[in-house]
Amino acid sequence: MLSSPFIARPLSVDRIMRRVLYALLPGIALYVWYFGPAILVSIALAATTALATEALMLKLRDRPVRPFLSDYSALLTGVLIALSIPPFAPWWLPVVGTAFAIAVAKHLYGGLGSNPFNPAMIGYAVLIISFPQEMTQWISPQGMGHSVLSYGEQLRYVFSGVLPAGMQLDALTMSTPLDTLKTQLQLGMTVSDIRDLPIYGRLAGKGSEMVAAGFALGGLYLLIARIIPWQLPVAFLGTLFALSGVFHLIDPAHYAPPLFHWFSGAAMIGAFFILTDPITSPTTAKGRILFGIGAGVLTFVIRAYGGFPDGVAFATILMNMCVPLIDVWTQPRIFGKKKKESKR
Amino acid sequence: MSKLHSFHGGIHPPTHKKESTQSPIMTAPLPAQLIIPFRQHAGEAAKPVVQVGERVLKGQLIGEPVGAISSSIHAPTSGTITAIELQQVAHPSALPDLCATLVPDGLDEWGVRQPLSYRQLSSVELQKHLRRCGIVGMGGAVFPSDMKLSHPVVVNTLIINGAECEPYITCDDMLMRERAEGIVRGIEILRHALGTDAVLIGIEDNKPQAIAAMQRAIDESSHPFKVVVVPTLYPGGSAKHLIKVLTGVEVPSGKLPTDVGVQCFNVATAYTVHRAVEHGEALVSRVVTVTGNVEHARNYEALIGTPFSDLVALSLPKADTDRYIMGGPMMGVELPAVNVPLVKASNCVIAASDALFPPQPPAMPCIRCTRCAQACPAELQPQDLYWFAQSDNFGKALEYDLFDCIECGACAYVCPSSIPLVQYYRYAKSEIRARDLEKRAADLARERHDFRQFRIEREKQEKAERLAQKERAAAEAKAAAAAVAAATPADPDADTDDTQQIRIDAALARAKEQAAAATPKNTETLTPEQRAEIEAIEARRAKIHDLAADAGADDEPPKNSQGN
Ligand code: SF4
Ligand code: SF4
Numbered sequence: 001m002l003s004s005p006f007i008a009r010p011l012s013v014d015r016i017m018r019r020v021l022y023a024l025l026p027g028i029a030l031y032v033w034y035f036g037p038a039i040l041v042s043i044a045l046a047a048t049t050a051l052a053t054e055a056l057m058l059k060l061r062d063r064p065v066r067p068f069l070s071d072y073s074a075l076l077t078g079v080l081i082a083l084s085i086p087p088f089a090p091w092w093l094p095v096v097g098t099a100f101a102i103a104v105a106k107h108l109y110g111g112l113g114s115n116p117f118n119p120a121m122i123g124y125a126v127l128i129i130s131f132p133q134e135m136t137q138w139i140s141p142q143g144m145g146h147s148v149l150s151y152g153e154q155l156r157y158v159f160s161g162v163l164p165a166g167m168q169l170d171a172l173t174m175s176t177p178l179d180t181l182k183t184q185l186q187l188g189m190t191v192s193d194i195r196d197l198p199i200y201g202r203l204a205g206k207g208s209e210m211v212a213a214g215f216a217l218g219g220l221y222l223l224i225a226r227i228i229p230w231q232l233p234v235a236f237l238g239t240l241f242a243l244s245g246v247f248h249l250i251d252p253a254h255y256a257p258p259l260f261h262w263f264s265g266a267a268m269i270g271a272f273f274i275l276t277d278p279i280t281s282p283t284t285a286k287g288r289i290l291f292g293i294g295a296g297v298l299t300f301v302i303r304a305y306g307g308f309p310d311g312v313a314f315a316t317i318l319m320n321m322c323v324p325l326i327d328v329w330t331q332p333r334i335f336g337k338k339k340k341e342s343k344r
Numbered sequence: 345m346s347k348l349h350s351f352h353g354g355i356h357p358p359t360h361k362k363e364s365t366q367s368p369i370m371t372a373p374l375p376a377q378l379i380i381p382f383r384q385h386a387g388e389a390a391k392p393v394v395q396v397g398e399r400v401l402k403g404q405l406i407g408e409p410v411g412a413i414s415s416s417i418h419a420p421t422s423g424t425i426t427a428i429e430l431q432q433v434a435h436p437s438a439l440p441d442l443c444a445t446l447v448p449d450g451l452d453e454w455g456v457r458q459p460l461s462y463r464q465l466s467s468v469e470l471q472k473h474l475r476r477c478g479i480v481g482m483g484g485a486v487f488p489s490d491m492k493l494s495h496p497v498v499v500n501t502l503i504i505n506g507a508e509c510e511p512y513i514t515c516d517d518m519l520m521r522e523r524a525e526g527i528v529r530g531i532e533i534l535r536h537a538l539g540t541d542a543v544l545i546g547i548e549d550n551k552p553q554a555i556a557a558m559q560r561a562i563d564e565s566s567h568p569f570k571v572v573v574v575p576t577l578y579p580g581g582s583a584k585h586l587i588k589v590l591t592g593v594e595v596p597s598g599k600l601p602t603d604v605g606v607q608c609f610n611v612a613t614a615y616t617v618h619r620a621v622e623h624g625e626a627l628v629s630r631v632v633t634v635t636g637n638v639e640h641a642r643n644y645e646a647l648i649g650t651p652f653s654d655l656v657a658l659s660l661p662k663a664d665t666d667r668y669i670m671g672g673p674m675m676g677v678e679l680p681a682v683n684v685p686l687v688k689a690s691n692c693v694i695a696a697s698d699a700l701f702p703p704q705p706p707a708m709p710c711i712r713c714t715r716c717a718q719a720c721p722a723e724l725q726p727q728d729l730y731w732f733a734q735s736d737n738f739g740k741a742l743e744y745d746l747f748d749c750i751e752c753g754a755c756a757y758v759c760p761s762s763i764p765l766v767q768y769y770r771y772a773k774s775e776i777r778a779r780d781l782e783k784r785a786a787d788l789a790r791e792r793h794d795f796r797q798f799r800i801e802r803e804k805q806e807k808a809e810r811l812a813q814k815e816r817a818a819a820e821a822k823a824a825a826a827a828v829a830a831a832t833p834a835d836p837d838a839d840t841d842d843t844q845q846i847r848i849d850a851a852l853a854r855a856k857e858q859a860a861a862a863t864p865k866n867t868e869t870l871t872p873e874q875r876a877e878i879e880a881i882e883a884r885r886a887k888i889h890d891l892a893a894d895a896g897a898d899d900e901p902p903k904n905s906q907g908n
């Protein structure tokens with residue numbers, strides 16, 4: 001005998017994940033526009049690895065493969081990893097990162113719903129710690145002064161490893177805008193001098209600022225469609241803005257302006273697609289605000305003072321660790337009770 | 345019009361109310377036999393006061409209330425009582441309950457009806473009358489209405505619940521459309537009994553005809569009642585939530601509406617109050633919606649005790665109907681069998697099929713998305729409660745206010761992982777109740793054991809004392825005898841032994857008394873009703889356990905993920 005409720009009309013997990021994937025499309029499209037189609041190959045590699053690893057792990061753990069594979073969560077993890085590593089990286093980089101993310105960060109922790117850390121960010125962290133060289137060689141956007149590959153040449157390189165005659169890989173890649181900022185500051189340049197370098201555009205890195213804007217656009221869709229809670233991106237971006245703004249006002253020569261922070265690195269994709277992973281973020285409204293603030297502070301601190309160019313991944317992982325505590329601390333009052341008078 | 349307030353959460357399931365509001369309320373024909381349970385209200389079951397074979401008249405008392413919270417049961421028509429025995433009833437436990445079987449004689453002959461003029465009656469007299477007429481809350485909780493009028497504190501607002509938020513159910517809607525005048529009269533009687541000034545009638549905005557009819561009836565009556573149109577939002581008909589919407593006041597957790605000066609009655613209850621007081625009619629029939637997978641969805645005025653199968657047959661169930669639900673799709677229960685009788689709580693029966701209520705896909709792990717929390721009108725954290733319930737962490741579940749869950753099902757309705765959340769809460773609640781009972785029984789047993797030890801000790805001591813005293817007395821007697829004692833009056837110590845004995849007897853009697861006072865609490869001496877209730881709880885628990893286990897087997901994750 002069944003028991004009530006006898007009806008349900010949820011937005012199922014796979015539909016939620018699918019919408020999140022759709023929301024990534026504008027960012028990906030702009031990525032291809034500015035940096036060429038190599039990223040699509042990375043995404044394909046990561047996605048395939050994600051699904052294969054997921055299937056394998058489900059088999060090993062004796063779980064039904066079909067329903068879990070079709071929930072799109074593994075796919076999303078793969079895509080997010082691909083988007084956070086350089087598209088010209090050797091093929092095994094997204095493969096290793098994704099396999100680790102799915103097998104260890106997700107399944108060894110109990111699979112969907114039980115993983116405390118964002119698998120994509122664990123995958124990224126493992127890669128940047130193990131392969132710092134490969135992880136910081138980004139390709140220059142199309143239309144820049146120095147040598148770039150045409151789309152066709154790019155694809156040929158990705159699949160065959162052959163560059164057009166006379167071209168060196170080194171000449172095609174550069175460090176990221178955040179990275180450059182950091183190294184140049186260490187060399188004694190001021191922020192405004194650095195931002196006159198040709199790799200910078202209006203707000204942040206040429207090309208990459210537009211990609212970030214694309215992710216922001218997708219993120220706004222997720223917000224409006226109520227797929228993600230507003231507290232996380234708002235608290236995170238707000239904190240990052242406020243903190244970098246204060247420092248920039250005090251010492252504009254050494255601290256980049258807030259919009260630079262917003263549109264550099266993984267800030268936008270992090271705000272809307274990574275911090276908002278429901279499994280690894282708090283469940284209460286207040287908790288989400290705390291979580292967003294914490295991640296914003298950590299991101300800024302790591303960017304300004306840390307050893308890594310971007311801080312979103314590590315900030316996410318560190319904040320993931322605080323989630324159980326935040327949840328307990330921020331239990332809301334319930335209907336008919338003044339305030340939590342309990343002893344939690 | 346007063347300003348409306350809102351409550352957290354809620355959902356908008358498809359209402360499916362149109363189907364059953366196309367035709368007027370129809371009086372169901374007299375069935376071949378009626379099965380009338382003696383427990384149709386919250387509290388103690390009524391005690392049968394008729395004999396098998398006895399002829400009864402319509403409205404004649406056949407079961408009288410037992411104890412403070414109880415109500416009366418009446419013969420719904422004239423005829424002969426042919427049996428008083430355990431029968432299957434519409435209860436989720438599927439356990440039989442004591443019922444009278446009545447074979448109608450077709451005359452439908454009323455017994456004595458005594459209409460009253462409520463204005464001359466005190467609240468207490470009215471309460472007595474309602475209890476005599478078997479008036480209970482018709483919204484589903486079936487709490488004796490007399491109890492709700494006997495309140496120790498001042499009630500300044502009377503709220504009449506015409507929200508009817510559950511999908512499919514339209515009996516209140518139709519009642520308001522067709523019998524608004526009676527309802528308004530009933531409301532006035534309730535208002536009089538409570539001595540309140542303000543009366544607010546909350547009706548959801550998807551019932552424009554009911555709203556208009558009520559407004560018209562109020563205008564004609566010139567009572568200063570206010571119809572308040574509230575937005576359609578499930579579960580807006582939950583008393584505490586309707587109170588919040590209408591007054592902005594939140595009834596504190598674990599408290600009654602009267603604690604905040606509000607009392608709430610259902611529109612159908614108001615109508616039966618009117619019939620009871622102004623026509624002297626006991627509660628022997630009600631309006632019930634028959635809908636779902638049937639050809640002719642509509643409302644019937646049916647006698648209490650009518651087998652659901654009779655009602656359903658009138659509406660022509662479609663061929664693929666394979667189960668019936670009493671109540672709405674959100675909170676209703678599946679009937680153990682379709683021939684169980686209509687009771688005072690039965691507002692709706694839905695013929696169901698897989699096409700109408702498709703089975704849910706297998707449950708997936710919780711992704712902590714908190715859509716459930718956003719939907720929860722009790723402002724709980726259903727995802728946490730689920731986690732605690734499935735890991736049998738009942739202490740935590742209590743701490744997270746499991747018992748404030750009203751089992752409305754809003755959380756399960758929106759859960760993207762299709763987790764049967766409410767099942768887990770029911771399981772945890774019954775498990776906690778059962779453990780509580782067990783613990784109390786164990787405590788009692790220990791107390792009794794301790795007391796026995798204590799008594800044995802004391803008896804030993806007293807015996808020793810007695811012995812010593814005897815020896816002393818003997819010695820004294822000897823001494824006295826040895827002394828010059830020709831004209832000694834009665835020995836003052838002679839009766840020592842007797843007084844001592846009396847004292848011991850008294851102590852023993854006291855001990856016995858105490859032991860006796862302690863025993864009734866024990867499970868061995870439970871009344872049959874209590875035992876039946878415990879069995880029901882046990883059965884329900886086992887069933888929910890199975891269900892939960894099934895659900896667990898399907899989705900796997902709940903159990904395994906704990907290990908990590
Ligand atoms: S709606 Fe379902 S999946 Fe989402 S948090 Fe609640 S229980 Fe978990
Ligand atoms: S069933 Fe309980 S937990 Fe779920 S929404 Fe209703 S009150 Fe909240």
